[in-house]
Amino acid sequence: MEEAAVVFYAGPFAITSIVITTWGIILLLGVFCWLATRQLSLEPGPLQTMLEGIILLIEESIEAVSPGYSQQMMPFIGTLWIYILIANLVGIVPELHSPTGNLSVTAGLALLVFLSVHWFGIRNEGAGYLKHYLSPSPILLPFHLISEVTRTIALAVRLFGNIMSLELVALLVLLVAGLLVPVPVLMLHIIEALVQAYIFGMLALIYVAGAMQSQQNVQGVS
């Protein structure tokens, strides 16, 4: 996998094509959402029905894992699913690369998940949230900390590795077999993009939900 090309410099910061792609995704999503939700009606058209279906699907998925917190968690978890899915699928477009095929991007997302876990935990459980690191025994604190770090790293590397390898395989097949053969690989790319987005978002949801219910688990154990 080649390095992301630097498009321009903003002072000391080198703005790479990955960042530009992300901005493009954000811009397209923002404009699309603004246009799509400008004139919502109680009697929805096809586009509004589709959007409502997506939002309700996200809400039900969150509600199934963490009942009662769907409104609170939807902006973060829903955005993870939508952004990662689109970022994964961007790789299909010629001359573009999936942002999620870059470790810096997936690491940033994983860090956000790591922070959001503690953010939601403290927000809902208060300072007592941190007690679960001492449960069932303070001796297990290092293991808890290692677990937090490793699962965050795993989250970042899993997404990065899958998407990067997928693009690499597609490139290799294209180079070896010509133009028509990669079509099934592209179908596999779409499926993989969906699955990886779902896995990342679902893991983030489970981590956050686990943090929000940690105090209950502590009380249950004690």
Next chain:
Amino acid sequence: MTFDWTTFILEIINFLALVWILKHFLYQPILDIIARRRAGIEKTLTDAQQIKAEADELKQQHEKFLAEWEQEKERAQARLMAELAAMRENKLAELNDKINEEAERRKVLDERAKREFERRMEEQGIAQGIAFTTKLLFRLASPELEAALYALLLEDLHGLSKENKRVITEATVVPELQIKIQSAFPLDENKQNELTRYLSDVAGRMLPIEFQVNSDLIAGFQIVIGSWILHANLRDELKFFSGSLQHATAGS
């Protein structure tokens, strides 16, 4: 596989910006419209339930009203039937009374008609009998019968009661009195003298007596002294007989 801190930091910022954008331009509007629709549906459901409850209540009231109306109808029908039965009984009784009255009246009329018929028959029979008797007596009228009736006249005159004799005496006192002795057949001299002598004896003086022949008497005599009249003839006897029969018939 290199790690670019700038991309890492910018990606975090970009993602947070995307979260904000999607929250304000996707999640919130969609959730709001869904909530509004759910509220509308809830309101519609609530209204529908309220309307259903009202409809159920109205239905119950209607059923109750129908039941009461049915009961009232049955009571009214029962009253009507009772009134009709009573009216029918009254009408039947009145009709029976009228029938009985009519039968009674008819019976009376029939009896009256029967009696009238019988009376007419009797009168007709009497009239025919009298006519027959009159014809018979006209055929039997003869000087012999006249002589027998004369004997009866003399017997009656000799058998007069004192009261009758006093009446005859008083009647002959009237001046210019006409004494008539009518006979169906001419009387001979002896009989005229005998009657004159007897009546003069009763009156105590000689009386002017006029003798006349009247064939209407059929047979027999009629003596007229003022208001006193002595009948001894078949015509007057028949009249008397006929009058008696008619009187007896009318009395029955």
